[in-house]
Amino acid sequence: MIPEPWAAIVNAVIYLLLAPVVGGLIAGIDRRITARMQGRVGPPLLQPFYDVGKLFEKENLVVTTTQNFYVLSYLVFMAVSGALFFSGGDMLLVIFAFTLSHIFLVLGAYAAFSPYSHVGAERELIQIIAYEPMIIITAAGMYMVTKSFYVSDIVQSAVPIVLYLPGVFIGYLIVLTIKLRKSPFDLSTSHHAHQELVKGVTTDFAGPNLAKIEIAHWYEYVFLLGVVYLFFGFNPLLAIAAIIIAYFLEILIDNTTSRVKWQMTLRSAWLVAGTLGIINLGVLYYLRMVIVP
Amino acid sequence: MSYLTKSPWILHYDASSCNGCDIEVLAALTPVYDVERFGIINTGNPKHADIFLVTGSVNEQNREILKNTYDQIPNPKVVIAVGICASSGGIFRECYNVMGGIDKVIPVDVWVPGCAARPESIIDGVVKALGILEEKRKAMKIPAGDTA
Amino acid sequence: MKQEQTIIPIEVGRLIGSVEQFRNEGYRLAQIGCTKVGDNSFEINYSFDKDYVLQNLRITVTAETEVPSITGMYWGAFVYENEMHDLFGIQVKGINIDFKGTFIRTAIRYPFGVSVAKEEKK
Amino acid sequence: MTKQIIVPFGPQHPVLPEPIHLDLVLEDEKVVDVIPSIGYIHRGFEKLVEKREFTEYVFIAERTCGICSFIHGATYCQGIEQIMGIQVPERANYLRTIWSEYSRLHSHLLWLGLYADSFGFENLFMNAWRIRERILDVMEQTTGGRVIQGSCKIGGVRKDISNAKLAEMNRDLDSIKREMEELTTVFLKDDTVIHRTRNVGVISRQDAFHLGAVGPTARGSGVAIDLRKTGYGAYGELDFPVITDSCGDCYSRCLVRCKELFTSVDIIQQAIAKIPDGPVDVKVTGAPNGEFFMRAEQPRGELVHYLKGNGTKFLIRSRIRTPTLTNIPPLVKMLQGCDLADVPVIVLSIDPCISCTER
Amino acid sequence: MGFFEMTKTALRTVLSRPATILYPAQAAKRTPLTRGHIIFDGSKCISCSICQRKCPAQAILLSKEAKSWQIDRFRCVMCSSCVDTCPAKCLSMDPVYTAPASAKGVEVFTITYVKPPKPEKKEEPIQ
Amino acid sequence: MQVSQLLIFLVLFPLIAAFFLLFARKSLERNWIVKLAALAIGAVSLWLLVAGFDKGMMMFGVSGKALDLAMLAIELVIAVYLLWLGLKHKKYSVVILVVIQAALLLWFELAFGHTLVELPNNLFVDQFSIIMAMIIGIIGSLICVYALGYMEIFHEHHKEIVDRQGMFFFILFVFLSAMFGLVFSNNLLWVLFFWEITTLCSFLLIGYSQTTEATNNAFLALAMNMLGGIAFVVALIYLATLDPSGRLLELSTLLKSGYAVAIVPAVLICFAGLTKAAQMPFSSWLVGAMVAPTPVSALLHSSTMVKAGVYIIVRFAPVLTGTTEGLMIALVGGFTFLLTSCMAISQSNAKKVLAYSTIANLGLIVACAGVGTYNLMWVAILLIIFHAIAKSLLFLCVGTVEHRIGSRDIEDMGGLIERMPKMAVMMFIGMAGMFLAPFGMIISKWAAIEAFIQAPFGLIFIIILAFGGSATLFFWSKWMGKIISVMRNQENVEKTVPQDKYTVLWILTALVVIVALIFPLISSVLIEPYIMDVYGYTTRLAEANIIIMLLMLGLLMIMPFSMLFESKTPRIAPPYMGGRTTEGGMKFHGSLGMSRDLVLSNYYLRTYFGEEKLFMVGVLACWGIILIALVMVVGVVL
């Protein structure tokens, strides 16, 4: 079902306004918990906002002016894909818009013609191809359970999706680690200095451009966690709890693993996540089509 | 106060120091000192940095690297010379390959004495630099046309 | 407790042969170092270690003497030989990885070498 | 046509606390060629012997490096003592040994942290450095300096440690040991760490020996060189093993260092138990005339201080051959054919110290 | 299992107190031996200039004519060599380190020591 | 003119033009003939669209018997010619195949020639044919115009190659004629005839440069297509044995005749389709065909001829729906899609990448058609349209770039945005058209997922799409990245590109965007009615989604203008080089005191996506599947 247009628009607007706030807070909490896991005090809760505010106060330093365009497009399409998601749109469309936005980020890095950005961009691409299949499988799984690709339908479904899709859920959590740029999969860039790539894909962005990338990340966080919500859509409280637990798990994994290499990332995403997802869907399909036609 | 002072990202460069000061700079990031409390992140990338922490006495080969790196930091920025070597060349002042103090190559805003400079000293130095950073930001704004 | 060490002065011409002998006897190259002992006179010590006993071959050369490289026997010796060239101005022939004076770039040429002594006198 | 990427790695690079440069030639992420260039820290202070009296040169020797500062100072002093035939009081020898081993603890912990950081394990880095702070505290309490201790001088040491303090240090080491056990377990048992270090940067025993590897780099390949066995300081009176491992990869080198942490604790505890009472220095008169190759075991391996004096207050040569310098050729071999992601790990695995390498 | 070896440590640290010293709100770690900065007592200095000679960093400049003793704190490496060698014991090492500054400069002290009259010195051994 | 006349015009006119071209000696004459003919063909194609889009299927009788014989004669002449060539070049496999095919044809004629009645409707046209005709008529003729300029330069660069441009354009136009014939023919004998003509054209054009490599690849292509041709003939013989009157040779009748009758010829003809569409065990011929001049690759080997292969499979899709045989064919397509997408990652030769991507997309179409549900059919047709436009644009761009920079290696295209900005923008749009939302191919991919999930065993294809799709993304993005990376001190070499080429390229670029914009219209006017005719129901994308897509497209188009409104003028700094000093021309101070060039290449991940390894996997898997399908067919026959 297509959602009511006005409701959809209201949701989208709410997302566009609130997601950066929520995303920034998540980032802030993340940094504090991380610090605590390392036996440190950590930065203030609002630190991510300070950072972004700071970046806007800085000079815009670029290698080529086209970088500005790519970064802005990255931000805009990231926001668009999230807005589509929260307005209850078609999951697949959301995924494609999401991919589009990432391509802009990658292109921005390529544009700089710098060794570190370049390697970062290649790795970012490897990451995209690593996680994308799993996300599509997730959408397909949700369709098989709810008979709809529309987020609005999926979220309203009273079916406990996660019970039908446990494999898909675990697979999604694995790719979530990639998406949140957490160790062991923080291949292309990371929050602190990156050991082999300096800053990887964001190396040659400075000031306002970097701020935009950061905001786009916030939009992304909220969207990605929104997908976690869908698995538990039948019970909002449980869903919120699941999001919190999932995120905590991600932080824990981040803090208890070293970064693996790209080969491992690709393999684990395609094989582990893919296999879990595929087996899950296969079983579901079998049950649906063969046992209960 | 601007955001700039709440989120100073640092870049550390070892312009031929003896490591004493470098490891103290690193120590400042670690649990006991934890400068991330002040929003400080060690970026490792000049293009993301606000504060340039330089240790060491600058030798012949480091000069251009130091200068290049400095140029790649977007404005406003401040430079902190950490340790005696960075301030004056210290005990190595008279070596044939030493420039003696990074102010010979790039402008320095804060000097942090010590051999090795202690982490607390480095924190003090950064705090001092924040004030200068704020002034530079204001100075940068004025030509942009605002009344300020 | 005194660490055992001997110094064996030899001719430049016998260097390769002697080094080869050390290598064959299973010695490890511990270091090559150079000392300026006169206006244009340098001692070069090749130190070899086996069972914590240090044997040093010593040749005495001038800046003009061409010293043969021992990288053929000890691949890693290039670091010392490049260093010797960059700091003392000793000519080493046939280094496997020859940095040609860019191993350590110094503000003054051959800071430990002959030319400096002259410059300083002026 | 080969599809290559050239990455200028360093001199300013977050994984390298010190500047060194590598021209990396990559195909995809495979390193097909690597050419190092150094010289960013070369200060040329060996030449300062001509301007500073041999007694003050200790302070310069100490600043060869801020990590094993103490060992540099002590090795220099021992070299001069050998030339001048000075007999140092036993207590001073023990104290030198204790501080040396503390230096090794702090250096290895520091290295473990940086090494963890090189494969992106931030938490491990933080933990290693948190433990290291406890070592530094002891250093500061006993010498007055956290990283540049300045407690050694020709003829002995500048400061004594009271026996009460020694007892306290002994107790403290027990708890530090427990923390280190937990820490090293992660390095040696965690799958993701093993994934990044096993079979990475392999160097055979043969190569390690002939390319001149020393210290843990050599011992990780099964070459048992440990200069402490020559018995300088008080080592001759203490009992400790030379730790080796045979695989020659990054994991082995890490394993050797992890085990050495505990050896060091053991050495310190033995020394504290055996330390005699008495003075800590003797008066030094005259000037050194002669030459000596003083060798000592640094955390990174064999250190050589070659000293030559001519009877004046100014030496005619101080030549410091540091472990990293001789570990560079093995490093170049290790890097051939690795992945880009392995470069920081391999570089770190020899525990490079550029400051003393270039002097 | 070799996976998540770190988990225990991470979970324990997240629940326990951080190791951080909240400097500057909390006082810095300091020991009596800590080498912070040199204190000069002008009333004792006999202007022998040994400190100047023994300072490896050439941070001290003594001027007998001007009766001044100056130290460049941005050169001093806190080695304590001067303290050890000063025959008049007028130098001492204080654990508080020199504060960071945005300008370098030397600190100048005047030497107020007055050489005691000779006879008194002769009496000393008698006392 | 009536619709039937339009059809005949479209088939015959190119042929006439071709003969003129054969004798046009001067390049000026050739220019005019090609341009005018192209204009006419394009215009008439459009006319056909206007005249026929709302009429459903129309059939026309053209007196056939004599024509049939003429065709047979031509086919035999061709066979003799090929035989001669095969012997001359010692290509005995080709010789054997030619002999087999000729023998089968002769036998067919001898056995059934007298029993066959004259078919009432040799020609037909429906919306699907119109779509194909538009692709051939508009894109095909644009490519011909482009080829004029291209071939001039080609011969300037390659003095060693005999200038046979008259021949070249003759073949091109004969080919166009054959393609029109193929899509308008209702008589399977005719289809076969045109089919073989396209094979021949392809063979001749691949071998145009007469180098050893070109000749070998031409024969490879020929051999593989002959295999398909033989299967095609066998299908006809089977049909004739079922009904010696030959009524079943009428495509429209055959398609309605049900599973029992149609499945065997369907599988055989689809097999022919697989060879023509270069599906997996046969994919190598298309990769080899890249030695041909680029317009040939654009015309034959991406936008039209290979489409004939999928065209015929899509035609048979209703027969295949829900059958195991259909599933097998779909699987061949699916594996081809997945594996060739992956293989493209390991390639740096631009034309090879395009070739693999073409094979992959054809594979996807085959997969859709093989499963054959109504909504997948919709997707398949959409894919045909989008792919033809974007891919021909890309081929032509690569051709132009190649002429300027002298290389078709992607690694040499670095910084094209500075060196040839217009080309770069066009390539950029073409690539976006291939894999980015909200352009054509991604719309199709999306629709494909939505359609597959409702289809039996669709799950397999969703997974194939998910993995193959992301591989696609990798190689396009890195190529895009290459052309837009801004290297400094690059000279603009664009000015020398002739105006004609630009016109063609801009039209194609515009088409990529326009078709993405108006695809709902195309769908409702052309595709949906056709699907409706075939299946009785139809599909489309939800309206809200279409609106969102259009909004996104709008947004995408206005984004570049954001560059005009930069609030802060940025400071330009050199890229981060670890502190190393950079000089102009992207050099930096390296070790050993050398000044090194900064070289950046893309990743090719050969250990994972190496060509040989994946190719072996694909060949084995797909041969396996095809054999199973054939065994099943044999089972049906027996």
Ligand code: SF4
């Ligand atoms: S790379 Fe490691 S240290 Fe840096 S941000 Fe990521 S997890 Fe933290």
Ligand code: SF4
């Ligand atoms: S100031 Fe001291 S500790 Fe710092 S780098 Fe210089 S010598 Fe080393």
Ligand code: SF4
């Ligand atoms: S030795 Fe090998 S790696 Fe080195 S330059 Fe030659 S080919 Fe390249």
Ligand code: SF4
């Ligand atoms: S090896 Fe390293 S830590 Fe040890 S003295 Fe040398 S520089 Fe210092």
Ligand code: SF4
């Ligand atoms: S290896 Fe050298 S530079 Fe590095 S810490 Fe040790 S002494 Fe210092």
Ligand code: SF4
């Ligand atoms: S402490 Fe050392 S450096 Fe400082 S003034 Fe005294 S002697 Fe000089």
Ligand code: SF4
């Ligand atoms: S401070 Fe001490 S050493 Fe220096 S001049 Fe005065 S008395 Fe002499």
Ligand code: SF4
């Ligand atoms: S660009 Fe190269 S391949 Fe193309 S025609 Fe010219 S020379 Fe031939």
